[in-house]
Amino acid sequence: MMQTGLAAVTTDMLVVFAIVLIALVFFATELLPVDVTAILIMVTLMVLEPWTGISTTEGIAGFANEATITVLAMLILSAGVSQTGVVQLLGSRLADFAGSDLRKQLFATIGVAGPASGFVNNTPVVAILVPVITDLAHEGKTSPSKLLIPLSYASMLGGMLTLIGTSTNILASNVTGRLAERTGNARLHAFSMFEFTGLGVIVLVVGGLYLLFVGHRLLPERVPPEEDYIEEYEMENYLTEVEVAEGSPFVDQTVEDAIDEAVFDAEIIQLVRDDETFIEHIGQRTIRAGDVLTLRIDKQTLSTLTTLEHLTLAGTPTEAEIDPGEEQTLVEVVIPSGSSLVGETLSSSTFRERFDAAVLAFRSRGEVIHERLDRVTIRVGDTLLVQASADSIDRLAANRDFIVAHQVSDPDYRTEKIPAALAIIVGVVSLAALGVFPILVTALGGVVAMVATGVLKPGELYESVEWNVIFLLAGVIPLGVALENSGGAELLGGLVAASANYLPVVAVLWIFYIATGLITEVISNNASVVLMIPVAVEAATRIDANPFAFVLAVTFAASTSFLGPVGYQTNLFVYGPGGYKFTDYFRIGAPLQLLLSAVTVAGIVTFWGL
Numbered sequence: 001m002m003q004t005g006l007a008a009v010t011t012d013m014l015v016v017f018a019i020v021l022i023a024l025v026f027f028a029t030e031l032l033p034v035d036v037t038a039i040l041i042m043v044t045l046m047v048l049e050p051w052t053g054i055s056t057t058e059g060i061a062g063f064a065n066e067a068t069i070t071v072l073a074m075l076i077l078s079a080g081v082s083q084t085g086v087v088q089l090l091g092s093r094l095a096d097f098a099g100s101d102l103r104k105q106l107f108a109t110i111g112v113a114g115p116a117s118g119f120v121n122n123t124p125v126v127a128i129l130v131p132v133i134t135d136l137a138h139e140g141k142t143s144p145s146k147l148l149i150p151l152s153y154a155s156m157l158g159g160m161l162t163l164i165g166t167s168t169n170i171l172a173s174n175v176t177g178r179l180a181e182r183t184g185n186a187r188l189h190a191f192s193m194f195e196f197t198g199l200g201v202i203v204l205v206v207g208g209l210y211l212l213f214v215g216h217r218l219l220p221e222r223v224p225p226e227e228d229y230i231e232e233y234e235m236e237n238y239l240t241e242v243e244v245a246e247g248s249p250f251v252d253q254t255v256e257d258a259i260d261e262a263v264f265d266a267e268i269i270q271l272v273r274d275d276e277t278f279i280e281h282i283g284q285r286t287i288r289a290g291d292v293l294t295l296r297i298d299k300q301t302l303s304t305l306t307t308l309e310h311l312t313l314a315g316t317p318t319e320a321e322i323d324p325g326e327e328q329t330l331v332e333v334v335i336p337s338g339s340s341l342v343g344e345t346l347s348s349s350t351f352r353e354r355f356d357a358a359v360l361a362f363r364s365r366g367e368v369i370h371e372r373l374d375r376v377t378i379r380v381g382d383t384l385l386v387q388a389s390a391d392s393i394d395r396l397a398a399n400r401d402f403i404v405a406h407q408v409s410d411p412d413y414r415t416e417k418i419p420a421a422l423a424i425i426v427g428v429v430s431l432a433a434l435g436v437f438p439i440l441v442t443a444l445g446g447v448v449a450m451v452a453t454g455v456l457k458p459g460e461l462y463e464s465v466e467w468n469v470i471f472l473l474a475g476v477i478p479l480g481v482a483l484e485n486s487g488g489a490e491l492l493g494g495l496v497a498a499s500a501n502y503l504p505v506v507a508v509l510w511i512f513y514i515a516t517g518l519i520t521e522v523i524s525n526n527a528s529v530v531l532m533i534p535v536a537v538e539a540a541t542r543i544d545a546n547p548f549a550f551v552l553a554v555t556f557a558a559s560t561s562f563l564g565p566v567g568y569q570t571n572l573f574v575y576g577p578g579g580y581k582f583t584d585y586f587r588i589g590a591p592l593q594l595l596l597s598a599v600t601v602a603g604i605v606t607f608w609g610l
Contacts, residue, residue: 012486015051019044020488020531023479027523030379030566033343034524035468038475045478053485054478062474066440067174071167072470073443077425078121079464080450084421085413087116087125091132100140106216109133109147110208113154118161118200119425123466126155126570127336127403134405134577143221148574149588150211155570156559157207160200163193163439164429167469170439172529172555175480176548179537182484187548188537193433196552199603203556206599210592218588222579229330232579233361233385238370239294240302242311246289250311256283264301265372269358269387270294279329280356280389296360298371330360331393332405332577333384337569338466339401347374355396357388363576365565380569383576400463405577420453472526480530493538500543505610508543509553510601512536516557517593521567525558532558549608556600562589 019041026037045052046059062068081087094108109129116125133151137144159165163173169191177190223232230236244250250258255268271278271285272292278285287293297305306313335341341349346359362369362376363383369376383405388396397404398412428446432439450456456464483489500508512532520528536550561567564585565575571585578584 010487012051012053013488013491015048016482016486016488019048019052020479020483023476023527024523027527033468035471035475038471038473041475041479045482051486052482054482058481059478060474062477063470065174065473065477066438067167067171068470068473068477070170070174070440070443071473072465073440073447074164074167074170075121075466075469076447076456076461076464077428077443077450078124079460080455081120081421081425082124082128083414083456083460084418085415086418086421087112087120087128088132088413089415089418090116091129091136095132095136095139098136098140100142102140102142102146102216103212105136105140105142105147106150106212108136109151110154110211113151114158114204114208115161117155117158118165119429122155122159122166122570123337125158126152126573130334130403130573130577131397131406138225141225143223143225145222145578145580145584146216146219148578149219149571149580149585150215152568152570152574153211153215153562153589153592154204154208156561156568157200157204159559160203160556161197162200162429163191163195163432164443165200166525166559167473168525168529168558169555171473171477171526172533172551172558175530175533176537176551179484179534183537183541185537185541185547187546188551189548192435193429193439196556199552199556199600199607202603203596203600207592207596210595215588215592218591219584222581222584223577229332229385233363233368235360235370235385238296238298238361240297240313242293242295242306242313244287244289244291244293245312248289248311249308250287250293251289253287254284255287258287259305261374264297264305266295266297266301266305267358267373268293269296269360279387280392283353296358296370296373329389329393330385330387333386333396334403334405334573334576335378335380335382335384335401336403336573337380338468339378339380341378341401342380344378345375346378349378355388355399356392357386357396359384359386361385363579366575366581381565381572381575403573414455417453417455421450421455424449424453424455469526472524476524476527476530479527480534483531484534489534489538492535493540494542496535496539497542505543505545506601506605508539508545509550509604509610510597512539512550513553513557513597513601514593516554517560517597518563520558520561521563525561525568529554529558545610546608549604549610552604552608553601556604557597560593560596562593564589 023041026032027034042059045054046056049055091112094112098104098108113125113129129151133147134144137147163169173191176188180188255271258268259266271282352358359373362373364379393404396402424446428442431437431442451458516528516532532554533551536554537547540547540550564582565571
């Protein structure tokens with residue numbers, strides 16, 4: 001029998017709803033980094049304990065939560081697999097198979113990213129494959145724009161193959177297990193390792209076929225197939241060569257001191273002397289008469305600078321002159337989540353001095369920035385057009401603060417450790433799947449094994465963890481508890497359940513799927529499952545439906561952030577290298593979202609019933 005009574009709105013509910021609203025605003029607007037927002041949530045819940053019911057002990061309990069520790073361990077295990085280069089090697093093999101055929105290129109992209117993301121966190125999978133797929137596209141005379149969004153989407157779909165595919169699955173399992181204990185509902189339980197693998201395979205196959213035959217037709221060629229960064233970043237009006245004349249104030253000055261960057265928005269990025277080109281360590285090189293300097297400068301500033309400093313225009317350099325080819329001196333660099341540069345500027349991070357590389361332009365949230373680059377605040381997903389030597393590019397690629405959007409010439413992978421890494425992952429998955437030990441125990445054991453076998457070095461354990469994800473989990477877990485304890489979840493669940501008076505139960509299930517997918521576009525997918533699962537369980541209970549079916553709808557929908565670049569960090573990883581606009585995600589993602597909502601809901605009804 002359907003229950004229709006609604007809980008009365010209390011002061012406690014209003015306080016918790018206000019905190020939820022503030023959290024949503026901060027997540028959506030990025031006024032603060034997500035990890036700082038998570039700490040703010042924890043502090044607020046504890047300060048307002050009389051209304052939230054969250055004590056100091058409960059407020060910090062998220063750090064000791066089984067889901068948080070499991071995710072931490074899985075991030076380390078994923079880093080270990082990444083260090084071996086097995087994903088890149090697999091991608092490169094399939095790239096050889098793909099050649100110049102777009103359909104084969106898409107198949108290779110989906111075929112590697114999807115299955116791999118079921119067992120390795122999809123964030124490092126995409127980070128590793130961005131350069132592989134970008135190079136595959138250019139070598140096959142295909143625009144990277146046709147392949148990079150499919151790469152991100154395939155990794156999201158692959159994450160739904162197993163419990164460990166994404167941190168969201170692990171968190172959803174934990175929340176569901178807690179609700180099962182709290183409510184005593186026999187139809188609720190934490191997820192097993194392959195609980196929803198059958199449905200995950202169906203979703204991956206359907207989504208993959210859509211990307212293979214329909215999706216790529218909806219994507220424009222934002223980046224030309226022939227790689228030309230000068231044209232792509234509209235650098236023609238911002239790069240100039242000048243020759244230093246006799247009597248110029250530049251003579252006998254070092255490159256670092258020659259231009260007062262506080263007065264002139266200009267930078268010397270290259271020096272040519274007697275047919276010899278200098279890129280590395282040019283800051284302390286002394287300028288001589290006759291030197292040809294390549295400047296990053298706009299036309300108006302150039303006019304003033306050449307007049308005052310007695311410089312002679314020598315023309316506009318081509319990409320061949322900026323990037324000699326074999327040295328690979330011009331490259332895109334993506335800023336991933338967790339990079340130490342996030343929130344910094346080129347000036348405050350001393351980027352040029354630390355990495356011996358010059359930034360020619362930014363691409364941030366679809367906008368190309370050329371001026372006052374040293375003052376631009378760096379954000380997750382920003383793409384930098386960098387000029388550096390081949391050695392410097394290799395060092396950037398080895399640094400976890402960057403994703404270099406082309407394959408380095410001499411990658412430092414521990415390929416000899418591939419058998420050990422794969423054996424450890426198989427062991428972790430098998431022992432958990434067979435019920436020998438919980439996934440928390442097997443994952444932590446796998447971390448120890450990774451170090452013992454040399455797959456990871458001890459110091460790399462801490463570098464492997466995306467600490468912003470850990471703080472996010474620790475912050476949103478008590479928020480979900482407060483929503484339950486205050487009766488807020490009961491109230492919201494009752495409101496949604498009222499729709500069952502007019503709609504069939506399957507339509508209510510579909511509404512939860514769509515609502516979760518839309519919420520995930522503006523807040524983190526982890527936050528969305530914490531907030532939505534208690535509401536979904538309450539609604540299902542009120543209409544006498546299967547609550548586990550509703551949990552699965554929310555869990556699957558939280559991994560379908562297809563409508564924009566900011567809802568999921570893998571979408572941000574491909575935003576710059578693909579040259580995308582915000583609307584590109586919606587154009588290809590909206591039909592996919594609707595298609596998968598129908599497929600997923602139908603699959604849930606078939607496998608688990610209502």
